[in-house]
Amino acid sequence: MYRKVFISHASEDKDDAEFIYDFLKSNHYEPWLDFKALKAGMQWDYEIEQALRESDFIIILLSKVATNKRGYIQREIKRMDRYSEEKLSDDIYILPILIDDCEVPRSLSKYQYMKTSQTDFADNLVESLDFQREKYLETVAISDITLEDCIQRSSSYKLKTALPVDYNIDYYVCRENSFFDAKYINSFIERDMYDLIDTYRNAVYDDLEYMSGMPNMKHAYIHISNSIKIHSLNLLSVTTDISEYSGGVHPNHYKSHRHFSLNPERTLQFKNFIDYEYLDEWLADRAKIYDQHFLVGFAKDINEDNIDFYWDNDNL
Numbered sequence: 001m002y003r004k005v006f007i008s009h010a011s012e013d014k015d016d017a018e019f020i021y022d023f024l025k026s027n028h029y030e031p032w033l034d035f036k037a038l039k040a041g042m043q044w045d046y047e048i049e050q051a052l053r054e055s056d057f058i059i060i061l062l063s064k065v066a067t068n069k070r071g072y073i074q075r076e077i078k079r080m081d082r083y084s085e086e087k088l089s090d091d092i093y094i095l096p097i098l099i100d101d102c103e104v105p106r107s108l109s110k111y112q113y114m115k116t117s118q119t120d121f122a123d124n125l126v127e128s129l130d131f132q133r134e135k136y137l138e139t140v141a142i143s144d145i146t147l148e149d150c151i152q153r154s155s156s157y158k159l160k161t162a163l164p165v166d167y168n169i170d171y172y173v174c175r176e177n178s179f180f181d182a183k184y185i186n187s188f189i190e191r192d193m194y195d196l197i198d199t200y201r202n203a204v205y206d207d208l209e210y211m212s213g214m215p216n217m218k219h220a221y222i223h224i225s226n227s228i229k230i231h232s233l234n235l236l237s238v239t240t241d242i243s244e245y246s247g248g249v250h251p252n253h254y255k256s257h258r259h260f261s262l263n264p265e266r267t268l269q270f271k272n273f274i275d276y277e278y279l280d281e282w283l284a285d286r287a288k289i290y291d292q293h294f295l296v297g298f299a300k301d302i303n304e305d306n307i308d309f310y311w312d313n314d315n316l
Contacts, residue, residue, distance in 0.1 A: 001149050002136045005031045005129070006055035008076050010066035016099045016116065017061055020125075027126050052079055056136070057129060059095045062113070064102045077107045092132040095125070137175070145177045151228045166221040169193065171240075172228050179233060180262040188258060188267070189226065189238055196224055196242060203246075220247050236260045239310065257310045270307045273316065 009017040024031040032051040096113040152175045174182035223243040230236050238258045245251035259268040279299040287295040
């Protein structure tokens with residue numbers, strides 16, 4: 001929902017348009033690009049108008065070629081203006097993107113633009129789209145929220161007590177929906193975040209004198225984020241990513257996972273996926289397939305307190 005992006009470009013800027021098209025697709029948006037969508041025999045003018053009418057966002061690529069092309073910008077702006085009138089004045093709808101050092105046409109000067117040459121261009125583009133999507137989704141009835149829209153970015157947590165390190169805590173939670181109890185899942189996500197903050201805060205203040213003497217302490221940081229995967233109507237996983245550096249030889253990066261059964265909601269353990277009675281046999285099979293013979297005989301050391309696991313389409 002609210003993922004359709006119309007990409008307007010001059011034919012000479014085809015490569016840049018295709019790059020943005022691929023980037024948006026990889027970030028779960030649904031871009032529309034004329035040479036990707038139009039097939040032989042289609043009425044291209046009708047198809048373009050239809051795509052514009054259905055789009056939630058419009059990206060217009062600006063370049064020296066495009067802005068100097070007689071009538072191109074004026075024609076595109078006229079198309080867009082018809083649909084922008086239906087939006088609120090503070091909605092992000094038209095996004096001008098400069099792909100070279102061209103001059104922004106006066107008709108587009110009221111919109112904040114971005115440049116592909118900016119180091120944070122990709123992040124800024126997705127953040128702008130995500131920001132507006134959230135505004136749209138806030139107006140949608142709970143019964144109309146789709147399963148794929150059940151996930152939303154949380155407000156980044158701000159520590160009231162300053163740490164002597166750089167920190168960033170940015171994570172996702174579940175939006176209230178008609179498929180599962182979001183509050184139940186979110187209570188675990190929030191608790192995990194607070195536990196991580198508390199653990200790191202204790203570690204820092206317990207060793208503050210030692211750490212302050214580390215030559216690289218000024219570069220110390222803690223970054224915490226997560227991702228939520230809804231596997232089905234009955235299964236959901238949360239992956240938490242931690243990256244931290246405390247002035248030592250190298251930074252540390254690690255993940256932890258929590259899995260839930262839905263309807264009714266409950267946390268899942270490793271034993272819910274693998275029968276411990278057959279764990280020796282299962283590990284021996286993995287050892288043979290992946291040439292990791294250290295796994296043989298390892299089953300006796302595995303318990304619910306020391307195992308962390310995840311899966312994809314191919315492997316557990």
